[in-house]
Every structure is written in C-alpha cells, then in structure tokens.
Amino acid sequence: MMINKMSFKNIGLKFSFIVFTVFLNSCSVFGEWWYDRLDLYLANYFFEYAEFTNDQKYYIRKTTKEYKNWNSNSELPKLKKPFY
Structure with a gap:
C-alpha cells in the first residue's frame, strides 16, 4: 500500500x-510571437481611430518600427540582464 x-x-x-x-x-x-508583431499592432491601433494620408501612414509605420528596434536594442537588454 x-x-x-x-x-x-x-x-x-x-x-x-x-x-x-x-x-x-x-x-x-x-x-516572442506577440513581440515580433508589436510594430504592426501599434501602427494598426492608430489607423483604427482616425483617417490618415498615405504619407502619414508611412510615417506611423516607420516610427513604430523604429520604436520596436530601439526597444529591442536599448531596453530589452536591461531587462534581460538580471536573469543572466
């Protein structure tokens, strides 16, 4: 037993x-899947609430992609550091 x-x-x-x-x-x-699509999510979030010209849409997409790249290169290493 x-x-x-x-x-x-x-x-x-x-x-x-x-x-x-x-x-x-x-x-x-x-x-990881969600983070890879973060720039698309942010850009589409803005597009839902207002109408933009093609130039403005291009700028929004460019800016959100730059933000994601900045966050990946500058901020994420700071967050990962305590775990290593």
Whole structure:
C-alpha cells in the first residue's frame, strides 16, 4: 500500500514538472510571437481611430518600427540582464 502512494506521488510530481515546463515554453513562444508583431499592432491601433494620408501612414509605420528596434536594442537588454 505504501509503494502505491509513493508511486502516485512521484507520478504527480513528474506530471506537475511536465505541465510547468510546457506552460513556461508556451509563454515564451507566445511572448516572442506577440513581440515580433508589436510594430504592426501599434501602427494598426492608430489607423483604427482616425483617417490618415498615405504619407502619414508611412510615417506611423516607420516610427513604430523604429520604436520596436530601439526597444529591442536599448531596453530589452536591461531587462534581460538580471536573469543572466
């Protein structure tokens, strides 16, 4: 009887570890996917609330892409530093 309880406990721990690992990886994948589309999201956000000329749309797309690049190169390394 004691062996069965121990084996169930081990199975529970292994299952919990597997679920945690999958969850952690899925968050990482989703976060990376979302961040890769951040500039498109920001540009489209502005386009929903007003009408812009083609020149203005070009400027908005350019600015949001520059913001994403700045954030990737300047700010994200600061956030990653404590984790390494």
